[in-house]
Amino acid sequence: MDCLPKxxxxxxxxxxxxxxxxxxxxxxxxxxxxxxDGFYAVRTPxxxxxxxxxxxxxxxxNGELLAIEVKSTRKKYVMLNQEQVNRLLEFCRRFVVKCPRxxxxxxxxxxxxxxxxxxxxxxxxxxxxxxxxxxVRVDEASPRLLQSSPSHSDVEAGSSFPKKKALK
Numbered sequence: 001m002d003c004l005p006k007x008x009x010x011x012x013x014x015x016x017x018x019x020x021x022x023x024x025x026x027x028x029x030x031x032x033x034x035x036x037d038g039f040y041a042v043r044t045p046x047x048x049x050x051x052x053x054x055x056x057x058x059x060x061x062n063g064e065l066l067a068i069e070v071k072s073t074r075k076k077y078v079m080l081n082q083e084q085v086n087r088l089l090e091f092c093r094r095f096v097v098k099c100p101r102x103x104x105x106x107x108x109x110x111x112x113x114x115x116x117x118x119x120x121x122x123x124x125x126x127x128x129x130x131x132x133x134x135x136v137r138v139d140e141a142s143p144r145l146l147q148s149s150p151s152h153s154d155v156e157a158g159s160s161f162p163k164k165k166a167l168k
Contacts, residue, residue: 020072020117021056021070021071021072023072024070024071024072024113024115025043025056025057025070026043027115028041028057028059028068028070028113029041029042029043029057029059032059032060032061038060038061038062038063039059039060039061039062040059040060041057041058041059041060041068042057042058042059043056043057044056044057044058053086053087053088053090053091053094054087054091055067055068055069055088055091055108055110056068056069056070057070057113058095058108064109065095065097065106065107065108065109066108066109066111067088067091067092067095067108067109067110067111068111068112068113069084069088069110069111069112069113070113070114070115071112071113071114071115072114072115072117073114073115073116073117074117076116076137076138076139077135077136077137077138078114078116078135078136079133079134079135079136080112080133080134080135080136081133082131082132082133085126085130085132085133085134088110088112088126089110089126089128089130091108091110092107092108092109092110092128093107093128095107095108109125110125110126110128111123111124111125111126112124112126112134112136114136116138119138122136122138124136
């Protein structure tokens with residue numbers, strides 16, 4: 001599934017880019033679904049369009065609720081601008097599941113999944129209080145989280161998140 005759609009007329013066309021993005025999302029959804037009980041995912045078509053904040057994928061990872069924004073690129077880096085980050089975080093803030101028995105609230109964990117075509121994946125958990133843009137490079141161990149606060153300098157990007165069974 002890590003291959004590109006066959007013979008594009010123009011790799012820069014909107015239709016081709018949308019197809020590459022769809023394939024990355026579809027691949028992750030299938031990984032979650034095939035992992036077995038406790039793991040599942042659904043795509044949210046049309047994410048990033050309109051005014052409604054919603055991620056590309058909503059998933060459960062062995063009991064954890066994830067909101068995943070997927071980016072696919074041929075380049076050696078990808079950037080999520082501040083507005084895109086804010087939309088993901090807004091979704092996670094508002095999408096809360098409450099247990100009817102005990103009242104515990106379960107919030108979605110904001111995840112950025114970057115697919116570097118023919119080079120693999122990186123997964124980054126975005127801090128809930130994040131403000132700014134995020135740049136992820138294929139050859140860096142940590143993403144560039146562009147914010148003035150030094151408290152987030154220890155956020156790491158790696159191919160191991162989520163660490164559960166689904167994406168191994």
